[in-house]
Amino acid sequence: xxxxxxxxxxxxxxxxxxxxxxxxxxxxxxxxxxxxxxxxxxxxxxxxxxxxxxxxxxxxxxxxxxxxxxxxxxxxxxxxxxxxxxxxxxxxxxxxxxxxxxxxxxxxxxxxxxxxxxxxxxxxxx
Amino acid sequence: xxxxxxxxxxxxxxxxxxxxxxxxxxxxxxxxxxxxxxxxxxxxxxxxxxxxxxxxxxxxxxxxxxxxxxxxxxxxxxxxxxxxxxxxxxxxxxxxxxxxxxxxxxxxxxxxxxxxxxxxxxxxxxxxxxxxxxxxxxxxxxxxxxxxxxxxxxxxxxxx
Ligand code: HEM
Numbered sequence: 001x002x003x004x005x006x007x008x009x010x011x012x013x014x015x016x017x018x019x020x021x022x023x024x025x026x027x028x029x030x031x032x033x034x035x036x037x038x039x040x041x042x043x044x045x046x047x048x049x050x051x052x053x054x055x056x057x058x059x060x061x062x063x064x065x066x067x068x069x070x071x072x073x074x075x076x077x078x079x080x081x082x083x084x085x086x087x088x089x090x091x092x093x094x095x096x097x098x099x100x101x102x103x104x105x106x107x108x109x110x111x112x113x114x115x116x117x118x119x120x121x122x123x124x125x126x
Numbered sequence: 127x128x129x130x131x132x133x134x135x136x137x138x139x140x141x142x143x144x145x146x147x148x149x150x151x152x153x154x155x156x157x158x159x160x161x162x163x164x165x166x167x168x169x170x171x172x173x174x175x176x177x178x179x180x181x182x183x184x185x186x187x188x189x190x191x192x193x194x195x196x197x198x199x200x201x202x203x204x205x206x207x208x209x210x211x212x213x214x215x216x217x218x219x220x221x222x223x224x225x226x227x228x229x230x231x232x233x234x235x236x237x238x239x240x241x242x243x244x245x246x247x248x249x250x251x252x253x254x255x256x257x258x259x260x261x262x263x264x265x266x267x268x269x270x271x272x273x274x275x276x277x278x279x280x281x282x283x284x285x286x
Contacts, residue, residue, distance in 0.1 A: 001144065024246060027239035031267065034232065034275045038217075041278050044212035051210050060207065068199065070193060077186045108197060114202040121208075 011097050019076050022069040057119040064115050071107055075100040130283040185238040192231040216284035231273040
């Protein structure tokens, strides 16, 4: 293990690991996403074809996973910013982490139907 | 840091290996450890890492609005992903507002993500050569993606 890349923290360490993993994941998705969107310069058919893959059920499910990664990274990123700039940030970092987790669970529950609607309606009808 | 320290300081016997602390009259004198001499470079290091740190936080705040807004528009309202098609893109990019939104989101997310990945590479790639290659690859991928995306937004043609 390279020096200084793992420390024996508690929730703070795991939130850092999750922030890093989600950040890298989002970056790789973004790279692919710019490439697929670039197909609008090729032809409407090429673009609609690639968008059709987003509508396949397991890609739709991965999209829900992407939403999960982005929501966590965004909320925890705001927490990191608060720890850095808010004078009481370090004192409340743990409470803020559990607020992030709670809010994330709520938003993920709320996103379940809208994001997976395409798959759910093709499987179970309207 | 102040450079004004008393001109005379005592040096313990274990320290005079530099020979500097010894003055002619036997009083041990040593310069303050960080004294600036005429040979000290005026700027010892740049502030790049500080600006990178600040950029991560500023771009992060803006990205919350841009990215979460993007997700709501693309995946939640009006039937979610079902509605997305060439025609839908054409409708949105007809407006300079959404072109600007997507352009800013592209640049900020790519620079933010790419700088984040630079940190990750610095942390895990132990050999200097490996770091150099990985960061060169990252730079090429980032420049390519940002330029391609920008070109696509500006040259989009709904009547292709
Ligand atoms: C949605 C709003 C976002 C917020 C609020 C946010 C916030 C942050 C912050 C504050 C950091 C610095 C963490 C630190 O210095 O310890 C960071 C790191 C990072 N972000 Fe984001 N970010 C957002 C979106 C994104 C996006 C869209 C990507 C990918 C393109 C991304 C990829 C990364 C990566 C790879 C890191 C480095 C992780 C590390 O060093 O462990 N972020 N983010």
